Amino acid sequence: MSASDAVEEFERDVLEANVPLAALHEAAGVSGDARMRVLATHVAFPSWPGVTSASALRHAAQEAEITAALDEYASSARPLLRPADQERWELLVAEMQRRSGEGFLADELGRSAVGASLLRAKLGGGPHRVQQRAGIDCACGYAVDGLLPQRLCPECCDVLLRRWVAEERRLLRAMPAYAEDVAQVIDDVAQQQTKVFESHGEYLDSEAFGRRKAGGRRLARLGRRHRAELAGADLRRWTSFIEPLSRASTTSLRSTVQKVHKRGLGAAALTELGVRADAESIKAFVKDSERRTKSSRRV
Known part of the structure; x- marks a missing residue:
């Protein structure tokens, strides 16, 4: 079983055993899907000169919207979760990041709560990718462990x-x-x-x-x-x-x-x-x- 499969299997088990959390997760999926449809029609707004390509802007906009949805889900989900389940989930996510080479910065999933991986997949999201490489080609260490260096690469x-x-x-x-x-x-x-x-x-x-x-x-x-x-x-x-x-x-x-x-x-x-x-x-x-x-x- 892959590390990502382990995260999602754990989420399914917790959701199956936790009815209030499952209801919240379902509602978050519905509202998240609606906000992604709205984004699709307004993704170019507001527009101003920059250095990012149109395709990268679209991807970043989708990532920002999904991250916001996951943050909102987490704020409501955590009170419904057993601390042990959340802690176990965070360990599984960290292991997934380590084994995939994605690291802290490439995949922000760990900011959320149990159920976030399944929710993110439903909304069409996934870890950051750079030119088909695994993770981010980081020279300062921040992408890997989240510890701020004196100078960011x-x-x-x-x-x-x-x-x-x-x-x-x-x-x-x-x-x-x-x-x-x-x-x-x-x-x-x-x-x-x-x-x-x-x-x-x-x-x-x-x-x-x-x-x-x-x-x-x-x-x-x-x-x-x-x-x-x-x-x-x-x-x-x-x-x-x-x-x-x-x-x-x-x-x-x-x-x-x-x-x-x-x-x-x-x-x-x-x-x-x-x-x-x-x-x-x-x-x-x-x-x-x-x-x-x-x-x-x-x-």
Whole structure:
């Protein structure tokens, strides 16, 4: 029997013996299926410039929605569970992750409760996969054990940033007016940043960073304007990405997170613009080098 089969068999046994939990599990499946259908029609909203492909965005959006469904299920399921059953389940999940090579970051199932593996499968979810490899090609250890290193490796940063943006979009999807305002700010900053790198100068990276910081101030004002909508939002998962990403190995990503995370929703998108800025900076450098080379040849 595979480790994943062992998890699901244990879940079936517990659900069969625990009628209230089984009823909750069934209801969670129905409501989860409904929310996935709604997501399918709104997966591209809100939209703003970034660095993630459309297919990766869809996958991240589905992952964020399923994770939210599993979190909600867990909060109601835990009071119905015997502590021993939950502890046994967590051990089985950890063993499944260890044997599969998935690790802590690739598979967030262990955050939930007994029944989550079956529920996730019903909603069309599964562990994170990277280019058909098992797990995440982590060089810092965080993906394996969840212990934060001094600097997070690029692979972990990539996964966490994509999830942070997806969670941000999930939250904003429930607040359309707020989402449109945030998207406008991100679009404006992206255009300003691009114009910076189309100009000539010695401090383009600093200028682009300044545009992102200014965008953060606009986001803070939006947060105050939409405080009534925000009052009902659960930002715990969104907030959970801030500390690890504040230890990113990439300077532009790390500095942007540290400056804008207190500005509220939209901070993840601004941080992604920091990654976009790196690509634009390299492109501008190459273009400038080619221009200088051509100029020197004419002389």
